[in-house]
Amino acid sequence: MSLLEVKDLSIHFGGVKAVQNVSFSIDSGIVYSVIGPNGAGKTTLFNLITGVYTPTSGEIRLDGEIIQGKSPDELARRGMARTFQNLQICMNMSAIENVMVGAHLRLDRNLFKAILRLPALKRRDEALREEAAGLMEFVGLGKYVGARPDAMSYGALKRLEIARALAMKPRLIFLDEPAAGLNPKETQEVDHLVRKVADSGITVVLVEHDMKMVMNLSDRILVLDYGRKLAEGTGQEVRGNPDVIAAYLGTHA
Numbered sequence: 001m002s003l004l005e006v007k008d009l010s011i012h013f014g015g016v017k018a019v020q021n022v023s024f025s026i027d028s029g030i031v032y033s034v035i036g037p038n039g040a041g042k043t044t045l046f047n048l049i050t051g052v053y054t055p056t057s058g059e060i061r062l063d064g065e066i067i068q069g070k071s072p073d074e075l076a077r078r079g080m081a082r083t084f085q086n087l088q089i090c091m092n093m094s095a096i097e098n099v100m101v102g103a104h105l106r107l108d109r110n111l112f113k114a115i116l117r118l119p120a121l122k123r124r125d126e127a128l129r130e131e132a133a134g135l136m137e138f139v140g141l142g143k144y145v146g147a148r149p150d151a152m153s154y155g156a157l158k159r160l161e162i163a164r165a166l167a168m169k170p171r172l173i174f175l176d177e178p179a180a181g182l183n184p185k186e187t188q189e190v191d192h193l194v195r196k197v198a199d200s201g202i203t204v205v206l207v208e209h210d211m212k213m214v215m216n217l218s219d220r221i222l223v224l225d226y227g228r229k230l231a232e233g234t235g236q237e238v239r240g241n242p243d244v245i246a247a248y249l250g251t252h253a
Ligand SMILES: Nc1ncnc2c1ncn2[C@@H]1O[C@H](COP(=O)(O)OP(=O)(O)OP(=O)(O)O)[C@@H](O)[C@H]1O
Pocket: 013, 016, 017, 018, 036, 037, 038, 039, 040, 041, 042, 043, 044, 045
């Protein structure tokens, strides 16, 4: 059984069919990329799978169990974490506290109950701080453990977001354009980090425009165009597909 199965998934926003009858499945342990021209439906697909949107029709299964309609929090607790196309870093908190938010999201089913147990919470916070520092080290931000986000480069903040998602201890991580806006050196650092995340056993789902990175990292690639599945396969299969070439060169109607 695949880790994630998507069947005939559609969502319509008024007249806009952002995702239309898309089906695919993702096996555990792979890097699976979703590519396509601007407006193809990639982020919408992420939003559907991670519970931000409820589909108009279709089915999403995690470990065989239907998950569409469940909240993002519930899905996070079931092992799905994500990063966003636009940075979602809280500038009022230190870098490490941003990472700790990920762990809190994992643990706090009942925040009120947690507040009543303040001493235990404090001990837990110390443990989480240590765990978060380890994750910052893992993403190459060890020297920023005591820093504030406004002292960090954009590239470092993109990796901080990945550390926060990892603090949720996911089985499946969704990365929405982790290399967008990065220079070539920063892009390479993210490329290495995604490989490291995948090697640690976490299944990676990637939306990315940087084709070198996509081809380098992906075990399988889904190509969307106008909300529809245009092709799916290995990098080599997808690259040689005439429909994909036409979509990217804009030669189709
Ligand atoms: N909440 C919404 N309401 C109305 N239309 C939407 C909404 N979200 C997305 N769309 C539309 O759905 C289509 C797909 O958008 P989406 O952002 O998923 O594309 P994308 O492939 O992620 O694009 P990009 O590469 O530019 O990020 C677009 O036509 C977009 O305008």
